[in-house]
Amino acid sequence: MASVSISNVQKSFGEVEVLKDISIDIADGEFVTLVGPSGCGKSTLLRMLAGLEKITNGSMAIDGRVVNNVPSMDRDIAMVFQNYALYPHMTVKENMGFSLKMRNASVQEIDDKVGHVAEILGLGKLLDRHPRQLSGGQRQRVAMGRAIVRNPKVFLFDEPLSNLDAKLRVAMRGEIKELHQRLRTTTVYVTHDQVEAMTMASKVVVMREGRVEQIGPPLELYDRPCNLFVASFIGSPAMNFLPGLCEGEVFSADCGLRLPMGSRGVKGRAVYGIRPEHCRLNTGGVEVEVIVVEPLGAETQLVLRSAGQDFVCVAHDRVDVHPGQTISIQPDVSKVHLFDVETGVRL
Numbered sequence: 103m104a105s106v107s108i109s110n111v112q113k114s115f116g117e118v119e120v121l122k123d124i125s126i127d128i129a130d131g132e133f134v135t136l137v138g139p140s141g142c143g144k145s146t147l148l149r150m151l152a153g154l155e156k157i158t159n160g161s162m163a164i165d166g167r168v169v170n171n172v173p174s175m176d177r178d179i180a181m182v183f184q185n186y187a188l189y190p191h192m193t194v195k196e197n198m199g200f201s202l203k204m205r206n207a208s209v210q211e212i213d214d215k216v217g218h219v220a221e222i223l224g225l226g227k228l229l230d231r232h233p234r235q236l237s238g239g240q241r242q243r244v245a246m247g248r249a250i251v252r253n254p255k256v257f258l259f260d261e262p263l264s265n266l267d268a269k270l271r272v273a274m275r276g277e278i279k280e281l282h283q284r285l286r287t288t289t290v291y292v293t294h295d296q297v298e299a300m301t302m303a304s305k306v307v308v309m310r311e312g313r314v315e316q317i318g319p320p321l322e323l324y325d326r327p328c329n330l331f332v333a334s335f336i337g338s339p340a341m342n343f344l345p346g347l348c349e350g351e352v353f354s355a356d357c358g359l360r361l362p363m364g365s366r367g368v369k370g371r372a373v374y375g376i377r378p379e380h381c382r383l384n385t386g387g388v389e390v391e392v393i394v395v396e397p398l399g400a401e402t403q404l405v406l407r408s409a410g411q412d413f414v415c416v417a418h419d420r421v422d423v424h425p426g427q428t429i430s431i432q433p434d435v436s437k438v439h440l441f442d443v444e445t446g447v448r449l
């Protein structure tokens with residue numbers, strides 16, 4: 103196990119700068135997710151940590167040792183990719199034991215280690231099969247098994263669940279988390295899926311266009327996003343945003359709505375943010391028209407409209423409302439977020 107320290111790392115491909123001054127500290131045994139829209143530089147950062155991509159500027163250290171010039175195979179890391187990259191002509195057992203074999207481990211040692219990891223991952227009965235004889239989820243497990251067998255200091259995952267269907271993805275998400283709780287190996291996990299990022303990690307790094315926007319525990323990002331980008335990226339359905347003017351304890355939105363904001367001491371123009379689950383329904387407040395009702399069982403999502411402005415609200419119970427009806431919503435003032443109109447920074 104090991105800590106990972108990324109300090110002022112920058113990366114350019116020719117003239118194009120894709121990572122700008124990235125610094126992230128990861129403690130020994132921590133599970134960190136890197137999340138951000140496609141193209142923001144997550145894979146590049148992970149590949150640099152793995153030694154598959156040169157570091158243009160800055161430094162990366164694993165277990166206190168700077169690895170900028172250490173070849174990939176000497177970094178003691180194991181990487182699991184989206185496409186699994188299993189050898190098609192080898193059995194599950196051969197795939198999982200391959201790295202040990204390359205290191206001249208004895209047949210007995212390979213048998214023992216592969217057997218042990220196969221039990222942990224529920225692959226014990228599949229050891230003689232070839233990858234083509236496995237389901238997507240089983241192949242994913244073999245790819246993880248191959249990484250675990252090496253007993254690395256750090257696990258690196260790059261969108262390992264993207265090729266699985268939604269149900270399997272949720273199941274594997276839980277399995278990887280459970281595995282980490284058991285092995286406690288330092289893990290860096292890349293995903294574009296904010297739900298995956300939030301549910302798996304103890305620390306989430308939100309990236310955009312080659313920069314780190316915010317680092318923190320999942321609920322801190324949710325409760326106190328540092329800017330409009332993080333506020334809109336984390337949470338589903340997304341936070342509602344309204345530009346307008348702060349007037350004492352009332353926010354006067356440009357669309358004409360007047361919303362409570364409590365005493366924030368903020369003056370002038372701002373963007374008002376309220377999450378869909380932080381509006382009470384039919385307890386007075388702002389009148390809105392019901393546009394769409396989406397019953398999901400455990401909750402009901404509503405698209406509401408007033409003064410040409412759409413709102414999304416979520417009720418955690420079943421609500422008897424219909425499109426065309428007028429209802430009222432009341433934002434919980436303690437849950438209102440305010441952001442600077444120009445910079446997007448939290449006020």
Ligand code: ADP
Pocket residue numbers: 115120138139140141142143144145146147
């Ligand atoms: P992500 O994994 O977040 O989707 P990537 O790290 O794959 O993003 O890519 C970040 C940016 O770097 C993208 O704009 C991509 O086009 C660019 N990029 C990645 N690899 C190369 C490369 N080998 N040469 C040039 N540009 C690259």
Ligand code: MG
Pocket residue numbers: 144145146
């Ligand atoms: Mg990627």
